[in-house]
Amino acid sequence: MRPINKASIAHSDVYSACSKSIRDQTTSRKLINNIPLTEKTQVDYDKLAKKSNFLTHVKTNQYGNLSNVELTKIYRNTFIKSAKTKDIISTIKTRSPHGICPICGANAAKTLDHYLPESIYTHLILLPENLIPCCGDCNKYKSSHTPKSYEQQTLNPYYDHHYNIRWLHASILPTKPIVFSFKALPPLSLEEKRIIRIEHHFKKFKLDDTLSIFASNELGTRKYELKNTKITSGADGLRKSLYESAESAAHHQINSWQTAAYEAMAMSDWFIHHGIDQEEP
Incomplete structure (x- = not known):
């Protein structure tokens, strides 16, 4: 694992950019209305991550006024594809020096991996700190791996610098x-x-x-x-x-x-x- 510095991107900015890319006004308003909640989520995630205490995150079916189904659709159809979020994605991917996957330290980091899996912690699906640049192989090997103990947590390039x-x-x-x-x-x-x-x-x-x-x-x-x-x-x-x-x-x-x-x-x-x-x- 190669330690890297996380991007300075506000969770709220991701929601704002996505809201400007969605034509459906109801979904767009839901994103805007969720912004105060995203700010707390980002602070709480950072505090827990610095202690490698990811296991205490609560799994939810609803994040503010957005369901898990809606969040997944926004991530896949808007965040990944929209021109308005392109710079955000690029900024996250370039956190890894020379474009090398920080997980294996060998392959090119061409994808983004949700450290806490999107299928389980869907409320974190758009959180920059939960998105790690990595190669396709590492993304596949990790898949939706959910640790059940401290020892089962894979090393986090953003937060586990003390493992260097x-x-x-x-x-x-x-x-x-x-x-x-x-x-x-x-x-x-x-x-x-x-x-x-x-x-x-x-x-x-x-x-x-x-x-x-x-x-x-x-x-x-x-x-x-x-x-x-x-x-x-x-x-x-x-x-x-x-x-x-x-x-x-x-x-x-x-x-x-x-x-x-x-x-x-x-x-x-x-x-x-x-x-x-x-x-x-």
Whole structure:
């Protein structure tokens, strides 16, 4: 998970923009009349999110004078499609640096995910803080996942910045072709519930499957260069170069797949002395 800063968008501004895009005057007025309620919702959500206390949100069938059915229709037919909300959506998506999904840290963030699922917490369907830029795979893996405990909450890129400690690691399997295996290995000094939460996040989004593909492709791209480094500087020179790549990646993003992958290559004696030289199928 890559921490990102949430957009400074008022919940009320989303309702206002949607109201200007709807031709049906009754629905438009309902949106306007709900604005005082949206302001309280945004404040309450922020307070709970800062404590990772999402479980206390109440599920409702009605939000002010709008039903869940009406809110879902507004989100899908107006918020997502209207020219008047285009800038809002763009602002949220660009929260993720370089357009990379903050959940997996690999794919392009082309969709928006409701952290608390829209099908259950429909009253939060238009709340900017509940909309996280992510890739299609992470959106699909999470789906309508509803946590039943603190440990089952996936990491939230907006609020869980205190989880930005090194927990993503990798190893190399001595196979042909070379395979990377990623694991969530949080420091044992963390509280047990935080360790379990990180491990749950890793499994829920199937990060090993996604990141191993990116790491293997990276190795394929750089293998010629790395083999030449070994020829000119020896095994120790290659290891030093790999550690430097890992350090550089960590400086940019401590839990990036690049950090883990380059460190794994540097730490593997098999890779340094044999794997780098083998011809891939």
